[in-house]
Amino acid sequence: xxxxxxxxxxxxxxxxxxxxxxxxxxxxxxxxxxxxxxxxxxxxxxxxxxxxxxxxxxxxxxxxxxxxxxxxxxxxxxxxxxxxxxxxxxxxxxxxxxxxxxxxxxxxxxxxxxxxxxxxxxxxxxxxxxxxxxxxxxxxxxxxxxxxxxxxxxxxxxxxxxxxxxxxxxxxxxxxxxxxxxxxxxxxxxxxxxxxxxxxxxxxxxxxxxxxxxxxxxxxxxxxxxxxxxxxxxxxxxxxxxxxxxxxxxxxxxxxxxxxxxxxxxxxxxxxxxxxxxxxxxxxxxxxxxxxxxxxxxxxxxxxxxxxxxxxxxxxxxxxxxxxxxxxxxxxxxxxxxxxxxxxxxxxxxxxxxxxxxxxxxxxxxxxxxxxxxxxxxxxxxxxxx
Numbered sequence: 001x002x003x004x005x006x007x008x009x010x011x012x013x014x015x016x017x018x019x020x021x022x023x024x025x026x027x028x029x030x031x032x033x034x035x036x037x038x039x040x041x042x043x044x045x046x047x048x049x050x051x052x053x054x055x056x057x058x059x060x061x062x063x064x065x066x067x068x069x070x071x072x073x074x075x076x077x078x079x080x081x082x083x084x085x086x087x088x089x090x091x092x093x094x095x096x097x098x099x100x101x102x103x104x105x106x107x108x109x110x111x112x113x114x115x116x117x118x119x120x121x122x123x124x125x126x127x128x129x130x131x132x133x134x135x136x137x138x139x140x141x142x143x144x145x146x147x148x149x150x151x152x153x154x155x156x157x158x159x160x161x162x163x164x165x166x167x168x169x170x171x172x173x174x175x176x177x178x179x180x181x182x183x184x185x186x187x188x189x190x191x192x193x194x195x196x197x198x199x200x201x202x203x204x205x206x207x208x209x210x211x212x213x214x215x216x217x218x219x220x221x222x223x224x225x226x227x228x229x230x231x232x233x234x235x236x237x238x239x240x241x242x243x244x245x246x247x248x249x250x251x252x253x254x255x256x257x258x259x260x261x262x263x264x265x266x267x268x269x270x271x272x273x274x275x276x277x278x279x280x281x282x283x284x285x286x287x288x289x290x291x292x293x294x295x296x297x298x299x300x301x302x303x304x305x306x307x308x309x310x311x312x313x314x315x316x317x318x319x320x321x322x323x324x325x326x327x328x329x330x331x332x333x334x335x336x337x338x339x340x341x342x343x344x345x346x347x348x349x350x351x352x353x354x355x356x357x358x359x360x361x362x363x364x365x366x367x368x369x370x371x372x373x374x375x376x377x378x379x380x381x382x383x384x385x386x
Contacts, residue, residue, distance in 0.1 A: 022298035024321030025312025026067055029294065031324040033060030034149070035331045035363065036356060042339050043352035046271035052264040054352075055271025059260065061152050062219050062291035068156060069223025070230075070299060076167035077224070077231035080174045080183060084231075089164045091386030096160045098382035099325070100153060103375050105130065107329045108147060117333040118146050132157050136208040149332050158213040159220055166190075183228045187221050194218025195285070202280035215284070222292045226299045246300020249308040256293035259286050326367030326375065334366060335359040 037057035040046060046055045078084035108129060111117040120126050128134040129146035135154045166186070174182045197214035229242065246252070263269055267282050275283065303309060311317060320327065338359040339345050345355075 028320035069220035190221035249297035
């Protein structure tokens with residue numbers, strides 16, 4: 001996905017890496033969840049006993065949303081709460097454009113012209129796919145147009161577009177009133193909007209302006225809340241309490257796992273099945289909570305404490321986190337090719353473990369090439385000109 005990538009050891013990204021060294025590992029966990037989810041989707045359609053639980057791996061996308069909310073709002077929060085350097089809207093836009101579009105366009109081009117897999121009809125469909133606006137067109141199913149997982153990129157892109165305006169409004173209010181109170185109220189309002197949108201969708205309102213960003217804004221807002229806590233000039237006693245609260249990473253991940261397992265056991269939700277309004281609301285809120293609980297140990301508590309953080313800082317997960325956007329972009333159609341063309345299994349047939357085991361090395365190779373040959377050079381360029 002598209003959260004902030006740590007590139008330069010001397011710039012702002014480098015300082016973030018030193019202060020929050022677990023985030024690459026968090027992104028790795030999130031993208032692996034999504035890839036396994038789609039491996040199961042292609043092979044079994046979740047029509048197994050274990051599928052009831054594996055269907056919740058889609059919550060990896062919500063981990064990305066919380067991560068983006070934290071990392072992208074952190075410099076704005078520091079500007080408001082600690083008189084940090086002002087964030088340049090032009091620089092922000094340039095870096096976000098460089099992060100999301102070049103690699104995405106490369107994947108669309110590859111699966112349109114080299115290995116035709118993407119379904120893009122007409123000039124309008126092509127333009128909507130290239131500009132990541134297709135989910136704003138009600139007549140189009142986002143899973144049948146272009147790159148199916150790109151629905152979340154539309155959500156992220158909309159968040160990018162709105163964030164500087166939100167930050168500017170909060171900054172103006174923070175100069176008039178107590179900055180921390182303004183920040184916390186702002187986050188609370190965003191959470192309320194998100195919950196309201198989820199309830200509206202459960203009741204049948206499915207307009208794109210609700211289903212794109214508002215439905216997911218609470219996840220971003222919880223990440224922004226963590227950014228506010230990290231930037232606020234708190235009393236030493238409060239800082240100590242937050243450190244103690246975040247230190248036992250196993251508790252937060254245990255809560256995430258409890259929610260993960262509880263979705264089918266308590267709510268009786270079947271993956272990809274029809275849901276009642278209550279189930280729709282419950283599922284959305286659970287996915288947000290999973291994302292929030294998984295991210296907390298990467299923000300609060302000593303970042304070199306415990307087995308979970310050591311795992312997140314391991315070389316393997318750090319590397320997978322660095323190339324996670326490429327993994328996310330390439331995996332869908334490459335898994336399709338592996339299952340249908342290489343293994344000869346049609347959709348809903350086969351063994352998902354085999355699909356994942358055979359497909360992941362191919363996805364890894366494509367994502368690694370994308371990072372070194374395309375993404376990293378463009379991101380370095382974007383940072384050098386902003």
